[in-house]
Amino acid sequence: MTTTTASAPSGSDTDPFVHPALFYRDVDEYVREVGGFVRAALRAGEPVLVAVPGPRLAALRRSLTEAPDVTWADMTDVGRNPGRILSMLRDFADRHAGRAAHIVGEPIWAGRSRAEILEATRHEALINAAFAGRRATILCPYDTEGLPARVLSDARRTHPVVDEDGRRTVSAAYRDPSVVCADCDLPLPEPAHAPESVAYAAGDLAEVRDRVAAWASGTALTPARRVDFVLAVNEATANSLAHGGGSGTLRLWTSEHGTVVAEIRDRGRLDDPLAGRRRPALASATGGRGLWVVHQLCDLVEIRATGTGLTLRLHMTPS
Template identity: 45%
Template sequence: MTAFDHPGLLYHNTADYLAGTTAFARAAVAAGEPVLVAVPGDNLTMLRDELTDLGDAVTFADMAEAGRNPGRIIPGVLLAFAARHPGRRVAAIGEPIWPSRSGIEYPACAAHEALINAAFAGVAATVLCPYDAGRLDPAWVDDAWHTHPVMIESGQRKPSPWYTDGVTAAAAFNQPLPPIPDAAATWEYTAARELSAVRAFARGQAREAGLLGDRGEDFVLAVNELAENTIRYAPGGGVISTWTEPGRLVCQVDDGGHLTDPLVGRIPPSVNREGGRGLLLANQVCDLVRIHTEPGSTSIRLHMLL
């Protein structure tokens, strides 16, 4: 086995799911590896019941909450778990894509799956990713063969003939965002001295949408961080657009920069990685972050549930 192993598990019913996931967890515990189970809803309840005898060798997390924004799964769930067990190989069951995920969320989910391969390159870990092949959009299941080096189906493990590498696979999901509504409120900025006005604009938009208290301030903080990134790294300033969709406040920040590091916002910055703190923070506090970037243009769209 390579240092990092990232298989996808295709399941068609509950029996398939339990057979693949519990065998994986039990084998990892038997090998002395700490195990993280991060899956959504009913699947989490089932696995808690099935693995109760393993005690504190297994840590559980509700992916519908911890991974509601796919952009925070790598830093806030997977890397955080590995960091709690330095010097040890770790194992995780991570299910970031489930049937009720929306089409708006999906490109960020698929990009996350691809970028796990880059974020964990050389790390002693295994991340098993279950896919509900019976209920997911068939195109989403097909994508799993492009984002995972290995696939498991009916108990058989085989290399994916369509996998290349994580960065190449993720590039397929760097897709243009849906159009901004004509009625969106907008604010332009060019310099650091305007950041107080940016925050006032964002706070007013949050209040008007009914996003109050700490959630409203999280939104203001995320918008401010992205605007500050524009001023620091992109030419010509930027434009903020906000509007509401059913059940959510949406904000898009557009500027003339280009994000060349696909892991920006997913890996905590270090001395070897310039920038990224603003996008990392936005991923932490927002319910969804979508990005489209190309030379001379970057659009980052923040979603906050109301």
């Protein structure tokens, strides 16, 4: 994996981008602190996006009835797959180019799976690379009573500054995005039962699509979701052939919770950690479209970049 390094930590004196973690204990503190952030941005005439989990979203909207210009989003929906949050934040900032976007983004909440938390942590680190040098503030709330200590510790590594007990301090634990992303490349657990395995090479994409479609027909996915699943696997394997050495292995299985999983392994590298997490330009020659489509279609995408190759694990739930 290549290193992506901002010119200065986000929130420093030389970078106009500010990325604080807000540590809160209860709903009252949450509404007070996040509400204050939103009101200050609106008084300054700046655009505001609030993307937080549903119950927190409802509490904020009740307290901010005087703020009709806020863009609201339920993070349990738009951020179900952590890998598609970043493109949403960048899209909002791009729509308000020339102005300082103010965003509240809460990608980790109680009830997230360990796999989701790991990819959300990767997302939080990559925000610093994606927004470096840009006039924007992204406030990320963390529930200190409901989240594991490891999540709070990682928040200090992915956020250059921390808001806690009414004070903003520099995080001594902050690390470069490349370091955090490397730490997220933990070994993936093996499936409980033997998966279906398909080796593929150049010229095999049509056969791979047929195999995946036939296999998916025996799962609990709806017909529409089966189409999405086949498309996601097709994009991932096509990307693998183009950038992963010309061949790879596809494995398919259903988890004990009924989630349908496809895993693509090849000898490739992830030269751009932001690939797939930012919307590719229509005429872009730099690629990234395949991974972006995969992130938009799937409920979770796990990425592992190691010295021996690249693994993508795609998850899709029946409902």
